Amino acid sequence: MNGVQTASEAMTASFSAPPFEVSDPWGATTPRGLNPLDLSTILSGLPLPEIYTTAFDLAQPVGGKITVLALNKILGVSGLPPATVDKILNIVVAPTRSRITKGECSVTLALVAMAQKNMDLTIENLTAHREDLPIPHLPGLELIDFESVNEPDIYSASSSLPRVHHPVHVGSSVSDPWRYSTISTTTASKLSSIGNGGYPPAPSFLASPPISSPEVPQSVDPEATRKEMYQWFLNVDTIGISFAPEKEGVFLFKHTNYIVESKNRQTTVIRRYSDFWWMLEVLAKRFPFRILPNLPPKRLGVADEVFLERRLRGLTRFMNALVRHPVLRNDPLVVSFLTEPVELALWRKNVVISTEDEFTTRLPISDAFAKQIPGTLDLELESIKRRLPASIEYYRSMVHVLDRIQKRTEASAADYTRFSLALNALADCERKCHIEDCYNCAQLAQGYGKISSHINQTSHLLEDQARTTHRAMVENLKRHRDLLVSTQELLQRRDRSREGNAAEMLKKRIASNEAKLKTLRNSAASAAGASGNGAAGGDSSSAGVYDAQIEKITNNINSDHEELRVQNQRAILLQHTLWMEITYYHKSHAQIASMYQTFVHGQMKTSQSLFDNWKALSPVVHDLPMEVNGFN
CATH class of the missing domain: 3.30.1520.10 (Phox-like domain)
Incomplete structure (x- = not known):
């Protein structure tokens, strides 16, 4: 059909915006070349034990990467001391990163296996033993709770109305998009x-x-x-x-x-x-x-x-x-x-x-069908058409910004995890003071462990917040952006369909044929009169020729009138369809409020949990020894 956008032209519209893949969520450019060795390829091509793949898959990778917090949970079941875990993370994960690839995860697990065998933890030693690596021992790996957050459904607002799921029959008919078909x-x-x-x-x-x-x-x-x-x-x-x-x-x-x-x-x-x-x-x-x-x-x-x-x-x-x-x-x-x-x-x-x-x-449609279409439809369509380009750009901008916020939150969670690990390692390191029977240093080291636990909980809460932000807001903003793009393409198809107006062409052809028909009828009448008067050169067969031509043009006119009637009815159906589509488009805006309600509720819940976590830590830090004389 003329003016209809092909599917291949429409495929990339929702992906026309930049991917917004942010490597450094803090805005600064991460220097390249600091680590010339690509750790993700060290173990490439080797037949690694199945536990390498199992551990990575259980950590819920997104985009082929897992978070540092998920990796830390895997390391937590290895039985290694905090100082060793901290050392392994520092070897594999750069301080500016919050996610690692599958190859880097494999290197981490290989280092874990080496640490469990009391081997030197260096990349050089790993490379030297890449053909005969030990298998990491990770008891309880399948029992780890990676705290996946189910995607909230912004369309499932609570209501007293019952949730009824009607089965859809392949042969069901739909006349009014907003009314249910009653199933007997x-x-x-x-x-x-x-x-x-x-x-x-x-x-x-x-x-x-x-x-x-x-x-x-x-x-x-x-x-x-x-x-x-x-x-x-x-x-x-x-x-x-x-x-x-x-x-x-x-x-x-x-x-x-x-x-x-x-x-x-x-x-x-x-x-x-x-x-x-x-x-x-x-x-x-x-x-x-x-x-x-x-x-x-x-x-x-x-x-x-x-x-x-x-x-x-x-x-x-x-x-x-x-x-x-x-x-x-x-x-x-x-x-x-x-x-x-x-x-x-x-x-x-x-x-x-x-x-x-x-x-x-x-x-065919009823003559009364056209009465359903509002008289202001064309004005409404033009108003939507003018606003859509700016609205789409604003949504793309919001997706970009919120994506960066989500990645910064995720990076903060990774930093808190590193801080917790370092503090735990420090607690082990300073558990014994150089002065024998020093109670305060032992109490301070014990406090390090408690602080580390709360900071690690902060990391968990921030990662949950980042995941919720992505699933409850970023993807839903993209959904509405896609709806705006699809509506814009619909209006573009409507404009293109007007360029080849079949009804206008039919009207012109009917008018032309009617003029020809009038001329032929006049000529036929003249020929019939001349034949009846016995005029010289009169040909009685000419009337029959005119009759055949008149019949042919009359049939063409009748056919065009029928086609014009069909085209006019199609135009009414088109207008009605456009009215129903912008009604659907308009009512879809109601889902935005639910989306933001879910987002704000999640932010409040996370903020309250963070407050409770820091509040629980407050008496711990206040009980730490702070008298100078206590460290004599």
Whole structure:
């Protein structure tokens, strides 16, 4: 359809902003070349014991890296003294860093194994024994609580309304995006009797959206409508996406598989990135004037872990945007994508996929349908269009700034961990004074251990705060930024569709044919009159020629009138669709308040916990010996 943005053009919109990967969250540029040896490659290519991979995976890596605090928890079960743990961290992790790679984690575990065997802890010694490294002993590794914070759902605001999860039938119809389709008792019983968790198998023919022609409601209760809309926001599905354990393919052509889980449907399927791409291409043809979410971009060559992690988050936002849209979430293709257990490439061979746009299935429409569209729609669309570019840039800026804040908090957590380790090591070092029977020095060393424990707790709280900031705010800000970008692209498609106005072309063609028809009828009448008077040169067959031409042009005019009627109805449907989309866009702003409420509540909780932690430490430091005469 003319003016419709292709899926490939829309893929990178949500990733058009800079990645904002901040290496130094404090703003200064970290000097390069201080450590010419890349520790992450020292053990590359070696068949390391399984515990190396297990420890790294348990530490919940993000973007191929784990935090210093998570690494410290692993070292905590090694049984090594604090001074040794501190030495290992200082060897592997630079003071300006708060995360390490898998290769650096392997080097750390190798140093742990060497320390447990009383070997010298140097990189040179590690390199010399890289072929015959001992295996680290980490009892209770699987029992470590890495304190993962579940992602808060900003759409799950508490309410007295019950949370009802309606199953979605592949053949369900949607006329009003804000109204529920009532499922009869008979239909519900049939659905419950079908296997695969109550959802029907993939159809043999996957048609275009079976959207019935909507009618104007006789009466609308505003209060009931508000409750219905609020209930809809409570009933949205939540899609979780994670990496499948193993890549498929051969050598350089391996691809990553994704595990896609639907919370409401309780289904789990395996999908490739190309499956997401294909689905968006089909949806772009079916729903040319809906708010279509964007996919993260493709990448040629081998993708690194940071890129794959960003793509995973982008795919998660994409799928959740689909299932939150009141029309797209019920499309048979989306339902099949989330529920069909077999590989999608095989499933596609057994079904016929229709790419007809949604307007085709909704014609003809009632004459009263146009009355639903507000007269100010075009003005509202233009107003949104003017504001969107600035709003998108502001959201990109907020994402950037909050991402830096999150990384600074994470860096602070890592620094507190280092401080705690050093203080613990100091307590062991100064436990015995050079003066025999010195009570105060022993009391001071004991206090070091208590202070270290509280500072380590501070590190835990700050890391929780950083993780919550990222999941409760950074990703949700990106969600709304993506919504703004998708709305902007919708309005751009609408503008491009106006450039080739088929209705205007039909009107001009009808006017031209009507002028030709009038001329032909006049000529036919003249020819008939001349033939009837027996004029010289009169040809009785000329009237028949004119009749054939008149019939042909008349048929063309009737055909164009019918096509013009269809185009006018499509224009009404387009306007109605745009009205519903900006209504959905507008109502989505209500989720922003919940997002900030969750964020502020988390900040208050962390601040209170930090206050309680420091308050509990206060009597400990006040009990430390501070009389000068006590150190005679």
